[in-house]
Amino acid sequence: MELILDSTDLNILKLMQDNSRISNADLARELKMAPSAMLERVKKLEQKKVILQYTTRIDPAALNQKLLAFIFIRSAEGFTCSSQTAQALSKIPEVQEVHHIAGEDCFLVKVRIADAASLMNLMRNSFQKIPNIASTKSVIVLETVKEQQQLIIPKK
Amino acid sequence: MELILDSTDLNILKLMQDNSRISNADLARELKMAPSAMLERVKKLEQKKVILQYTTRIDPAALNQKLLAFIFIRSAEGFTCSSQTAQALSKIPEVQEVHHIAGEDCFLVKVRIADAASLMNLMRNSFQKIPNIASTKSVIVLETVKEQQQLIIPKK
DNA sequence: GGTGAAAGGAGTCATCC
DNA sequence: GGATGACTCCTTTCACC
Secondary structure, eight states: OOOOOOHHHHHHHHHHHHOTTOOHHHHHHHTTOOHHHHHHHHHHHHHTTSEEEEEEEEOGGGGTOOEEEEEEEEETTTTOOOHHHHHHHHTOTTEEEEEEESSSSOEEEEEEESOHHHHHHHIIIIITTSTTEEEEEEEEEEEEEEEOOOOOOOOO | OOOOOOHHHHHHHHHHHHOTTOOHHHHHHHTTOOHHHHHHHHHHHHHTTSEEEEEEEEOGGGGTOOEEEEEEEEETTTTOOOHHHHHHHHTOTTEEEEEEESSSSOEEEEEEESOHHHHHHHIIIIITTSTTEEEEEEEEEEEEEEEOOOOOOOOO
16 A cells, blocks of 8 residues: 555645544535545545544643653663563553653653642652663653644645 | 533543544434534533644654654753743744743753754754754654553543 | 424445546 | 545534423
C-alpha cells in the first residue's frame, strides 16, 4: 500500500485536522468531488494509518486537571534505557507522553494531573514502583501559552 | 453559565475523546437518550468551551515530520519571562507547545519538524530573531513510546 | 432538560465510466 | 480512482412536556 499523499489527501488532512466532525458531504463540496469518492479517500487514509484517530480536545481545567509537568527519568542501568521501563510508564493513565531521549536522562514523560499533591502521590505510588528508575527531575508548568498537536500540512 | 459536568456530560466527553466522528444518533443510543437531547448537550459543551476542538491525529511520519524536540529557553532578563517572548514563540508553526515553567529556564517548547538540519534552520531563522532569548537547550527525542492528549475522565 | 415527529440532508453501496 | 443514483439513516428543528 502506497504511502504517497497527493494534494487531495493533504487537503483532506488539513480540513480534518481543523475539524474532525466535518461531514463527508462538506469535505466533498470543499474539494469539489463526489461524496462517494471522498469516502474512499478517507477510508484509505484510515487504513494506511495516516489518520491515527479522531479525537476531541477537552479543556483540562473543566476536568480539574490543572497541573502539567514534564518529568525527566534516569535509569539505574546507566545508558541502557529498557523498553520495559518505557512500557511501564506508558501504562500510567496520567502519563500522556513517554519519549526516549538523547542525553544522560533516559526518558521524558508528560504528566497531567489535578494538583501538586496528586503528583506527589503518583510519583510515590506509580513511578517509584517501576524497577530501574534511579532518579526523577520534575519541571512544573506554571502556564501553558500554546498547546496543539496540529501538524504542518505541506501545500504541494 | 455553569461549569459543573454531570455523569451524562462526562460520558459524552469520554466517547467523543475516543472518537470524535461518532454520530449524534450513536451517542444518543449509547447513553440511552433522544438524539435531540444529545445535540443540546453537545452544543452546550461546545459553548462552555469544555470541548475545545474536534481534531484528527495524523501520523507525523506520513508528513515527513520525523524529528521531535523539546527546547528549554532562557530569557535574557533573568527571571522576567515576558509574555511577548511567549507570543513570538507561539506564532512559529513548527512549535506545537509553549509552556512557561518554574525554575531557571523560562519556557519549554515542543517542536516537530522534518529533521535535524531543519531544526538548525528553525533555530537560526526563527528563534534567534526573538529578542530576549539568552540561550536554548535542546532535548532530542529518539523514540516516542506513547503520545496522546487524552484526559482521564472521572466516573462520577 | 427532556421527548417525539417530520423534512431535508447525509452516508453508503452497487454500477458504470 | 471517480461519478451517478437510490435507499436508508441521520441531523436538526420545533411544538410540547
